[in-house]
Amino acid sequence: MKIIRTRDYADMSRKSANIISAQVILQPDSVLGLATGSSPVGTYEKLIDWCNKGDIDFSKVRTVNLDEYVGLPKNNPCSYYYFMYENLFKHINIDLANTNIPNGMEPDIAKECLRYDSLIASLGQIDLQLLGLGINGHIGFNEPCDIFRKSTFCVELAPSTIEANSRYFNSTAEIPRHAYTMGIGSIMSAKKILLVVHGEAKADILREVIEGPITTAVPASVLQLHNDVTIVADEGALSRLSR
Numbered sequence: 001m002k003i004i005r006t007r008d009y010a011d012m013s014r015k016s017a018n019i020i021s022a023q024v025i026l027q028p029d030s031v032l033g034l035a036t037g038s039s040p041v042g043t044y045e046k047l048i049d050w051c052n053k054g055d056i057d058f059s060k061v062r063t064v065n066l067d068e069y070v071g072l073p074k075n076n077p078c079s080y081y082y083f084m085y086e087n088l089f090k091h092i093n094i095d096l097a098n099t100n101i102p103n104g105m106e107p108d109i110a111k112e113c114l115r116y117d118s119l120i121a122s123l124g125q126i127d128l129q130l131l132g133l134g135i136n137g138h139i140g141f142n143e144p145c146d147i148f149r150k151s152t153f154c155v156e157l158a159p160s161t162i163e164a165n166s167r168y169f170n171s172t173a174e175i176p177r178h179a180y181t182m183g184i185g186s187i188m189s190a191k192k193i194l195l196v197v198h199g200e201a202k203a204d205i206l207r208e209v210i211e212g213p214i215t216t217a218v219p220a221s222v223l224q225l226h227n228d229v230t231i232v233a234d235e236g237a238l239s240r241l242s243r
C-alpha cells in the first residue's frame with residue numbers, strides 16, 4: 001500500500017484529484033469506479049474545476065458507482081444518484097449514459113444484483129476505483145460480517161453506518177435500512193484503488209486497515225491483498241499509525 005500523507009482535507013482532495021486526472025489524461029476512455037460520502041466531495045470539486053478549465057476531458061469516460069440505498073428514487077436528495085449528479089456529473093462533460101449506479105428502486109433484489117454485475121462485466125476491468133472509508137471499516141456498503149462477498153448484493157446497514165449517515169437525513173426513521181453494493185470481489189478486481197481518508201475520527205480504523213489483520217471484521221483490510229492501492233490521507237487520519 002502506498003500512503004500519501006497530506007496536510008489537510010484540501011490537500012488530500014487536490015492530490016487524489018491529481019491521481020484521477022492523470023488516469024483520465026493517460027487513458028481517456030478509462031472506467032472509473034466512483035464513491036459517495038463527504039470524503040470524495042473535495043476531489044470532485046477539483047476535477048470539476050480542471051474539467052471546466054479544459055484540462056480533463058470526461059467525454060469518453062465511463063463510470064460505475066459502488067452503491068445505492070434501497071428505496072430511494074433518483075430525485076431524492078439523499079440518494080446516491082442525486083449525490084453524484086449534483087456533486088460531479090452535472091458539472092462535467094460526461095455522457096450521463098456512461099454513468100452507472102445501482103437502481104435503488106428495483107424491488108427484485110436478485111434481478112438488480114445480476115443486472116449490476118453484468119454491467120460491471122460489460123465495462124471490462126475498472127481502471128481506477130475511488131473509495132472512502134466507513135467509520136466501521138466498510139468500503140462501498142460492505143459492512144463488517146463473516147464473509148467477503150464477491151459480487152453485488154443487498155446489504156442490511158450496520159447501526160454505526162445508519163448513525164454516521166443520519167446527518168444527511170431529516171430523521172433516523174427516514175434512513176433506508178438496506179442498500180445495494182458492489183461486492184469486495186468487484187472492488188478488488190479494479191486495476192488500481194485510491195482510498196481517501198480524512199480526520200482523526202477515522203485514525204483508529206485506518207490503522208486497522210493498514211496495520212491490522214486482514215479480516216471481514218474490518219472489510220477495508222482486504223485492500224492489503226491488492227497490489228496497487230494508494231491511500232491519500234491527512235495527518236489526522238494517519239495519526240495513529242505505528243510508523
Ligand code: GLP
Pocket residue numbers: 035036037038039040066067131132133134135138139140141161165
Ligand atoms: C457511505 C458510503 C461509503 C463511504 C462512507 C464514508 O457509507 N457508502 O462509500 O465511503 O459513507 O463516508 P464519509 O466519506 O462521509 O465519511
